[in-house]
Amino acid sequence: MQIHLISQGYGSESEHTLGSLLVELISEKAYGAFTAISAFASEGGVNGIAKHLSKAKDHLKKITIIVGVDQKGTSEEALKALLKIGVKVFIYYQKGNAIFHPKIYLFEGSNKSELILGSSNLTVQGLFSNVEASLWITLDVNDEDDIAVINQLKSNFSTLFDQTDVNLQPLTQELIEMLVKAGIVPAEKDRKQVQDKCDESQNTEMDQVITKFFPKKVISKIPSEFKVISKSVKVDVVEKFVEHKEFLEEVFIWKVKSLKIRDLNIPKGEKTNATGSMLFKKGELDIDPRSYFRDVVFANLKWKPDSEKPHYERAYAxxxxxxxxxxxxxxxxxxxxxxxxxxxxxxQHNSMTSLSWGPAKKIIAKDELIGKSLSLYKKGSIFVIRIE
Structure with a gap:
């Protein structure tokens, strides 16, 4: 038996997180069964792990996922994503004050098994950026004491492992609709409002005071497959862009209807700064501007961390x-x-990606371009900006 401590949330390297460990263990062919039991699940957490589970189905012959839906910690989108994986998925729920709160991840093989017990839910933050603590136990299946640990776990939670618990129900589309209608399961955006810090104070003065007592820390970088891209983006736009490496024709990517003075780097007012850059905002597409440009549009560029600003990546195109x-x-x-x-x-779902005009400023910073539309295309390896 080998025991390791996973102390997550105190660095920027994703290889030290539970999420990265799960991805690694899922890919190992030494295991034939995987059981995940989590109090909460988010859309990003499920989608990220689903990609790796799909690739591992040749060796992971038995995959079981059990998720709780208490305290609006699991979203409708997460449940729909679980349904798409094509594995055994169950929902646990009971009325009353007691909530379903375990986080158990068990990999079983013919020679060894891996058991992870801790505080990390099947959410993006739980797997990567939250301050979490877990014990990762490697067990020898030929050792009686090691096997006793797994047997005790399965005995204590016997009705979960054999799926006979009266509060356990197989996940179906009908069950999702019922839970949503009952107000038990929220939409992803509402789940984030409840679970994440979306309602932090907007008082700038007080924020500065609070930050002196509780400064922000560098958090682990989240892999792109765990980031959510809005499903309401026009499918043909994203599919054409992602699937084609070479473009014989210009492929439409994005459009902003009316350029502002900030976009064009020609500030007029005293309080308007010449940033020299244009934010890639939501524009005319129903996208999540926080991830669409970094993880879809410019995903294949050579991104490098900024040596002076730790929260920034830079690339050229x-x-x-x-x-x-x-x-x-x-x-x-x-x-x-x-x-x-x-x-x-x-x-606040604002843009996180921007374009620096640099040498192009001389043709961009012109009054006659204010109010015009800007469209972004790609042809071959070149991006095309059309202003008209």
């Missing part, structure tokens, strides 16, 4: 700029992405 049908050439421009998922901007 070629942009052809066309204004009212006239091409002004190709510019190699810098793209910046803010990785801080604890910031107000992040919780």
């Amino acid at each position: 070629d942009f052809k700029i066309v204004i009212d049908g006239t091409s002004y050439g190709v510019y190699n421009l810098k793209i910046s992405h803010k990785t801080d998922t604890t910031s107000k901007s992040y919780f």
